[in-house]
Amino acid sequence: MSDSAPLTTDHPGQVAAATPPAPGRSRRLSDRGLAVAFTSPALLLLLAMSVFPLLWALYLSFTDYSATRGGPAQFIGLGNYTAILASEQVHLRALTTLIYVLGAVTLQTVLGFAIAYLISRRTHGRGLLTTLFLVPMMLSPVVVGLFWRFMLDAQFGVINSMLGSLGLGQVEWLTGQRTALISLILVDTWQWTPFIMLIALAGLTAVPKYLYEAASIDRASEWFRFRTITLPLVWPLLLIAVLFRAIEAFRLFDLVYILTSGGPGVSTETLSFHVYKVAFLGFNTGTASAYGILMVLVVIVLTQLYLRYLNKLKED
Amino acid sequence: MAVSVDEAVSTGPARDRTPPARRFGGRGRSVLEVALLTVLAVVMLFPVLWMIETSIKENRDVYAIPAKFFDFKVTMDHFKDVFAASGGGRSALSVSFLNSFVVAGASTALATVLGVPAAWAYSRFAVKAKKDQLFFILSTRFMPPVVVVIPIFLMYRQVGLIDTKLGLILIYAAFNVPFTIWMMKGFVDEVPAEYEDAAMLDGYTRLQAFWRFTLPLLLPGIAATAVFALIFSWNEFVFAIFLTSSDTVRTAPPAIAGLIGGTTVDWGLVAAASVVFALPVLVFAYLVRRHLIAGVTLGAVRR
Numbered sequence: 267m268s269d270s271a272p273l274t275t276d277h278p279g280q281v282a283a284a285t286p287p288a289p290g291r292s293r294r295l296s297d298r299g300l301a302v303a304f305t306s307p308a309l310l311l312l313l314a315m316s317v318f319p320l321l322w323a324l325y326l327s328f329t330d331y332s333a334t335r336g337g338p339a340q341f342i343g344l345g346n347y348t349a350i351l352a353s354e355q356v357h358l359r360a361l362t363t364l365i366y367v368l369g370a371v372t373l374q375t376v377l378g379f380a381i382a383y384l385i386s387r388r389t390h391g392r393g394l395l396t397t398l399f400l401v402p403m404m405l406s407p408v409v410v411g412l413f414w415r416f417m418l419d420a421q422f423g424v425i426n427s428m429l430g431s432l433g434l435g436q437v438e439w440l441t442g443q444r445t446a447l448i449s450l451i452l453v454d455t456w457q458w459t460p461f462i463m464l465i466a467l468a469g470l471t472a473v474p475k476y477l478y479e480a481a482s483i484d485r486a487s488e489w490f491r492f493r494t495i496t497l498p499l500v501w502p503l504l505l506i507a508v509l510f511r512a513i514e515a516f517r518l519f520d521l522v523y524i525l526t527s528g529g530p531g532v533s534t535e536t537l538s539f540h541v542y543k544v545a546f547l548g549f550n551t552g553t554a555s556a557y558g559i560l561m562v563l564v565v566i567v568l569t570q571l572y573l574r575y576l577n578k579l580k581e582d
Numbered sequence: 583m584a585v586s587v588d589e590a591v592s593t594g595p596a597r598d599r600t601p602p603a604r605r606f607g608g609r610g611r612s613v614l615e616v617a618l619l620t621v622l623a624v625v626m627l628f629p630v631l632w633m634i635e636t637s638i639k640e641n642r643d644v645y646a647i648p649a650k651f652f653d654f655k656v657t658m659d660h661f662k663d664v665f666a667a668s669g670g671g672r673s674a675l676s677v678s679f680l681n682s683f684v685v686a687g688a689s690t691a692l693a694t695v696l697g698v699p700a701a702w703a704y705s706r707f708a709v710k711a712k713k714d715q716l717f718f719i720l721s722t723r724f725m726p727p728v729v730v731v732i733p734i735f736l737m738y739r740q741v742g743l744i745d746t747k748l749g750l751i752l753i754y755a756a757f758n759v760p761f762t763i764w765m766m767k768g769f770v771d772e773v774p775a776e777y778e779d780a781a782m783l784d785g786y787t788r789l790q791a792f793w794r795f796t797l798p799l800l801l802p803g804i805a806a807t808a809v810f811a812l813i814f815s816w817n818e819f820v821f822a823i824f825l826t827s828s829d830t831v832r833t834a835p836p837a838i839a840g841l842i843g844g845t846t847v848d849w850g851l852v853a854a855a856s857v858v859f860a861l862p863v864l865v866f867a868y869l870v871r872r873h874l875i876a877g878v879t880l881g882a883v884r885r
Contacts, residue, residue, distance in 0.1 A: 558729030
């Protein structure tokens, strides 16, 4: 943290707050004071609401504390961590999460890029199209989860109704072991494809025209142009979008909670949802904390990768 | 410069001027593209339209098999139920909407008041370990909410912030501050520091220069940033459901989710509540469409 009393060291007799230095004189010092005064309230809030709770969770993760049982927490060292890392259950949840993240992010990247590409080729109605496509992204996960739950209802849901009128069979969207995870991926894709689309569209629009002009003089094929001009220029931005989505999908909780509550059985139970169950249904606060710390570590690694890539990108 | 949707809309890439497709008699191809776009747009928008339709349907049409697309009776009863309780007076849902307004508004105001000056300081001054501080600030935003909520829950229970609006306001502000700082830093970077230097040569202090010259230039940016913070707080669900329980404190997302708790679900009411709840967000989103990219990526991606 930055020190908050730089003024007193240089001017021993002066009280910082009472007599602010005149403009021009000791500007450096007043700047420094101002920087501290302006950044520390925000940092203090973050320390109180993010760092402190996290440190608390770190402490609890080494104990067998339970929020309902109360009583003093017993220090058990790395017990929680070894239990989690060795747990079959957790491995299964990790696999579910991996399938979900890979499935959803791949699907929305392909779709989002395709939509962006199609929109970028239009001259008319682009503004309207872009705005319309962005609607799902702005909605609350609760609203999205609820109305998909309604639409995917096996009995009176509109999706099955449409399948029925097309002469196709009914699908147990949210109640089948396999289909529930697919439904989750589909709904997440519906909500977040616009995100990829938005960023891909920005990339596509930023490709300089002269590159295409040069290519068309050389009579390059469309596919060649796409592969050698469009893709390389859009790729970095697209990758940022993908990383963002991967981090978000990894943390996903609300959609699972609303759409399937982890069911049927445990087929849609992601890591986040499992942490919730351990913490708020099993009340194994210590275990849940260790679990959470491990997840935070994963996110920090992902964030670091993301930022490193971002910095490299900015240098180019 | 931030890439905006408007820009993405107005200036087309070269392909539009020299369309290779047309050179090969690609009219059919263009038609195919339009058809594809239309199908995709319908798929993306259908759930929203279906929700709106459900919200104005009578109950027996809501549960009709096969689903009724056009031929149904229009009713506003569900919307009435969202706001008025069956026995008269205000419904629990409308109270939760009010709570959402209070919580989202207050947390946004707090995040803006704390975040904007900090963003200015990070942009203008050589702060010690600036990169580390900024990374730390960003990283708090990437934590899984369900993980953070456990210690926050214990902490709030200790200090008596459980089931209070203040508790929600504080945690939402803490989640919005990193975003505000990152996005505002981009806006501040675009205002030349020379303005402040010139003002200071005229005898203003640094603080006065910031207040009287830079801040007014930042107002559009502040407005855009605040709207994003507002949308986040408005839509937030995880903290809301774990940190509040009583009807008088609960915000709208957990209240709407609570509608599906029973054995039978009144989907008409759920639809109407969702529509009412989504309207402000769509208006807000429209207002900040120019800043969407910076907004949805925490301001980290600006070009």
